[in-house]
Amino acid sequence: MTIEAKFRKLGTDNAPGQEVRQTAAGLEALMRGEALEGRPVDFSHGDVDAHEPTPGAFDLFSAGVASGGVQAYTEYRGDLGIRDLLASRLAAFTGAPVDARDGLIITPGTQGALFLAVAATVARGDKVAIVQPDYFANRKLVEFFEGEMVPVQLDYVSADETRAGLDLTGLEDAFKAGARVFLFSNPNNPAGVVYSAEEIGQIAALAARYGATVIADQLYSRLRYAGASYTHLRAEAAVDAENVVTIMGPSKTESLSGYRLGVAFGSRAIIARMEKLQAIVSLRAAGYSQAVLRGWFDEAPGWMEDRIARHQAIRDELLRVLRGCEGVFARTPQAGSYLFPRLPKLAVAPAEFVKILRLQAGVVVTPGTEFSPHTADSVRLNFSQDHEAAVAAAQRIVALVERYRA
Amino acid sequence: MTIEAKFRKLGTDNAPGQEVRQTAAGLEALMRGEALEGRPVDFSHGDVDAHEPTPGAFDLFSAGVASGGVQAYTEYRGDLGIRDLLASRLAAFTGAPVDARDGLIITPGTQGALFLAVAATVARGDKVAIVQPDYFANRKLVEFFEGEMVPVQLDYVSADETRAGLDLTGLEDAFKAGARVFLFSNPNNPAGVVYSAEEIGQIAALAARYGATVIADQLYSRLRYAGASYTHLRAEAAVDAENVVTIMGPSKTESLSGYRLGVAFGSRAIIARMEKLQAIVSLRAAGYSQAVLRGWFDEAPGWMEDRIARHQAIRDELLRVLRGCEGVFARTPQAGSYLFPRLPKLAVAPAEFVKILRLQAGVVVTPGTEFSPHTADSVRLNFSQDHEAAVAAAQRIVALVERYRA
Structure with missing residues (x-):
C-alpha cells in the first residue's frame, strides 16, 4: 500500500473541529430561504466555557x-x-x-x-x-x-x-x-x-x-x-x-x-x-x-452531582424539542453528553444538510456517517453546551428539517 | 510479524528517564570500591530547574x-x-x-x-x-x-x-x-x-x-x-x-x-x-x-545570548575535565547541549559501566548503543545542567573510568 493510499482512508474533513477547513462551494444552489438568527452552537464538541474545568x-x-x-x-x-x-x-x-x-x-x-x-x-x-x-x-x-x-x-x-x-x-x-x-x-x-x-x-x-x-x-x-x-x-x-x-x-x-x-x-x-x-x-x-x-476523582462534594444535573436538564429539553419534530427518532442517552437523533427523509443529502446547518443555522453537528455506514440519516450532538443556546440551536435544527423535508 | 515481535524492537530500557525501571541485579559482583559522594546529576536530559523555562x-x-x-x-x-x-x-x-x-x-x-x-x-x-x-x-x-x-x-x-x-x-x-x-x-x-x-x-x-x-x-x-x-x-x-x-x-x-x-x-x-x-x-x-x-522566538533581548553563554561555559569546562582523562576523545559540540565522549577500554562492558555510573557516582548518562551500533564505547551527556554539579559529576565519571580502566 502506498503512503498516499494509506492516508486516503484517514479523512478528517468531517471530523469535529475541522469544519473551518471546509468550503461552502456548490451549496448555494441547494439552499432554501434565509439564514436563521441565533447564537452559533458547535455541537461537535463540548463547550468548556459553559461547563468549566473542575475547580482547582x-x-x-x-x-x-x-x-x-x-x-x-x-x-x-x-x-x-x-x-x-x-x-x-x-x-x-x-x-x-x-x-x-x-x-x-x-x-x-x-x-x-x-x-x-x-x-x-x-x-x-x-x-x-x-x-x-x-x-x-x-x-x-x-x-x-x-x-x-x-x-x-x-x-x-x-x-x-x-x-x-x-x-x-x-x-x-x-x-x-x-x-x-x-x-x-x-x-x-x-x-x-x-x-x-x-x-x-x-x-x-x-x-x-x-x-x-x-x-x-x-x-x-x-x-x-x-x-x-x-x-x-x-x-x-x-x-x-x-x-x-x-x-x-x-x-x-x-x-x-x-x-x-x-x-x-x-x-x-x-x-x-x-x-x-x-x-x-x-x-x-x-x-x-x-x-x-x-x-481527578477528588472533586468537591456535590460538584459531580451538580454537573450531571445540569447536563440532564439540557438533555431532557433537547429531547423534547427534537421529538417535537415529526419523523425524528431520538433515544434517551443514559450517560455521557451525546445525542444521536435520526432525521426524517430530506430533499438534500445528509452530508449537504450538515453543511447547510452550519451555514444557515450556525449549528455544527457531526455527520452520522462518521460512526457507521448505516447511520447516514443521523447526526451527533454533544449537548455539553450552554443550556439556552443549545435549546435555541436545536429549534433551528428542527426549523431547517421542516424547511428541507422531502 | 506478530505484535510481540514488532514491539520487541522498541526497547526503552536504556531510554533517557527510564532508568527508574532498571534493576541493579547482577552488578554487585562487578563493582569495585565505594560509591563516590556528590550531588546526583541526570545527564539523560536537561535540567529545567538549572536553566528555567523562558520567562513569561x-x-x-x-x-x-x-x-x-x-x-x-x-x-x-x-x-x-x-x-x-x-x-x-x-x-x-x-x-x-x-x-x-x-x-x-x-x-x-x-x-x-x-x-x-x-x-x-x-x-x-x-x-x-x-x-x-x-x-x-x-x-x-x-x-x-x-x-x-x-x-x-x-x-x-x-x-x-x-x-x-x-x-x-x-x-x-x-x-x-x-x-x-x-x-x-x-x-x-x-x-x-x-x-x-x-x-x-x-x-x-x-x-x-x-x-x-x-x-x-x-x-x-x-x-x-x-x-x-x-x-x-x-x-x-x-x-x-x-x-x-x-x-x-x-x-x-x-x-x-x-x-x-x-x-x-x-x-x-x-x-x-x-x-x-x-x-x-x-x-x-x-x-x-x-x-x-x-x-517563542520573541524572548527578551539578551535572554538567548545569556542562555548560550551559560551553556558554552559548562561545555568548555566539561571538555577540559573529560579531556584530562587519558584515552577519552570528545569533539567540541558546536550547537545544542550534548557531549558524546568516547571512553577508553574498560574492564566492564559499556552497558555495565553506564549502570555502575548510576549506582556508584549518582550519574545518569545515555549509552552510546542507543545512537549507533558503532558507538558502544561512547556515552551521551546532556550538559544543560547546574554548572558546578555537572563539573563535579564529570569528575566522578573520570574517577570511575580510572577505577575500571582495562
Whole structure:
C-alpha cells in the first residue's frame, strides 16, 4: 500500500473541529430561504466555557510547574506518585484492582490511549471487532494499522431501554471468524446508551471463551443520569484481567480537555507495549498537565452531582424539542453528553444538510456517517453546551428539517 | 510479524528517564570500591530547574486557560493565530517561506512531529537513510513502520572541525539503493556537530537528484556557540520545498519541555497527512500549552545570548575535565547541549559501566548503543545542567573510568 493510499482512508474533513477547513462551494444552489438568527452552537464538541474545568485544576497545574524538572520529565508512562493516586481511585471506581507501577499509563488524552492500545494489540491483517455505530476513530485506528474490521451492530433504535442493543450473536460470529480484539465505547459514542449488566457479562464470557482482548473506552462513564446503572467489564469474574484495557480521561465530564490527559489501565503486558510506543509517539503526556490528575476523582462534594444535573436538564429539553419534530427518532442517552437523533427523509443529502446547518443555522453537528455506514440519516450532538443556546440551536435544527423535508 | 515481535524492537530500557525501571541485579559482583559522594546529576536530559523555562511562558499558558474553549479545542494542526505568528518567525529564522495555513503543524513535542513525519512518509518496505550516530528514536520509528533502514555514517571523530563528517558518498549510495527518505538531526544528536554549508548543499543536491524527501530535525538549532555557522536545508536553492519537512520545538534551549510542544513545517502534502494522523494519535498538542508558543522566538533581548553563554561555559569546562582523562576523545559540540565522549577500554562492558555510573557516582548518562551500533564505547551527556554539579559529576565519571580502566 502506498503512503498516499494509506492516508486516503484517514479523512478528517468531517471530523469535529475541522469544519473551518471546509468550503461552502456548490451549496448555494441547494439552499432554501434565509439564514436563521441565533447564537452559533458547535455541537461537535463540548463547550468548556459553559461547563468549566473542575475547580482547582489550574492550581494543580501551577503547582506542577513550580515543582519543575521532576514534573516536566516523568517516566514515559507518567509520574509514579500520580499513578499511585489514580490507581486506588480507579480501582474503587471500577471495582477491580489497578497496578500503579505496571498496569497504568498516562497518555495525551484518551485519544492517545486509544491509539496506543490499538497499536499494541492489532498487527497487520488481524481481525478486530468494532461496533457500528461507535466512535469514528476506532475504525480509522484499525485501518491505519492494517487490521481487518469485523463490524458488530448496535441496535440502539429497537432495543428496549434496559439494553444498549449489542448484537451478541454478531460479536460471537466475529470471534468465530478470528477476531481477537474487541474495541467498544461504553456509554456508546454516539448513541449515549449504556451496556446492560447482562450485555457486559456476555461480552466478558465471549472474550474469555475466545481468548480475545477487550479495549473498553469508558471516557464518559462518570456522567451517568438518574436511573442508569453501569457495569465495569474489567470487574467481571469471567474476564482475564490481562486481556482487558480500560480507557478513561478527564477531558469530557470534567472539561479538562485543554490539558490533554487520558489513562489506560489493566493488562500489564499491553500497558508495557503502550509505553514503548509512547516513547516514540510523544514521549509522555505533557508533564505539567499530568499534575492536574491529582484532582481527578477528588472533586468537591456535590460538584459531580451538580454537573450531571445540569447536563440532564439540557438533555431532557433537547429531547423534547427534537421529538417535537415529526419523523425524528431520538433515544434517551443514559450517560455521557451525546445525542444521536435520526432525521426524517430530506430533499438534500445528509452530508449537504450538515453543511447547510452550519451555514444557515450556525449549528455544527457531526455527520452520522462518521460512526457507521448505516447511520447516514443521523447526526451527533454533544449537548455539553450552554443550556439556552443549545435549546435555541436545536429549534433551528428542527426549523431547517421542516424547511428541507422531502 | 506478530505484535510481540514488532514491539520487541522498541526497547526503552536504556531510554533517557527510564532508568527508574532498571534493576541493579547482577552488578554487585562487578563493582569495585565505594560509591563516590556528590550531588546526583541526570545527564539523560536537561535540567529545567538549572536553566528555567523562558520567562513569561507560564503567563502565556494562564492566558490560554483564561481564553477557554477556543484555546482548548483548536484545529488538529493547532490554533491558526498561533500558527500565523510562528510561520513568520520560522520563515525569518530559516530563511525560507512558511505557509501558516497549510504548511505548519503544532505537535505534542518534537517527538510527536518526528513520529508523524516518519509515519507520513515511510510505508512498509520503504528504504530510509538514517545517520549513525543519530537520535535513537529515528531508527525505532523506521522499524515501527516496517521501513528498511539504510545507515549512513557520520564520521564526527575524524572529520575536520569545519564539517560534521557525513559520508556523502554513503548517502548517495543509499539513494541509489532506493532510499527515498532521509532523516537526520542538525546539530547532530548525540555528537553536537553542525553540518557545514557544503554538506547541507550536497544533501540538498542529492535529495533533488533522487527526488528524496528530507526530514530535518533542527530541535537544537537555536543554541549555537561562538563561531558556529548554520545552514538551513529548507532554504537551499536546490531543494523542492514540497520534499522537505523541518522539525523544531521549544523543549530544549527554552526549557519548555513540560508543556510538550513541537512544530513541523514545510511540505504542504506531508503536513496534511501528518494532521490526519494526529487526529487519531492525540487529536492535537495540548490546547492550553499551544498558547505558550506565542512567546517563542520573541524572548527578551539578551535572554538567548545569556542562555548560550551559560551553556558554552559548562561545555568548555566539561571538555577540559573529560579531556584530562587519558584515552577519552570528545569533539567540541558546536550547537545544542550534548557531549558524546568516547571512553577508553574498560574492564566492564559499556552497558555495565553506564549502570555502575548510576549506582556508584549518582550519574545518569545515555549509552552510546542507543545512537549507533558503532558507538558502544561512547556515552551521551546532556550538559544543560547546574554548572558546578555537572563539573563535579564529570569528575566522578573520570574517577570511575580510572577505577575500571582495562
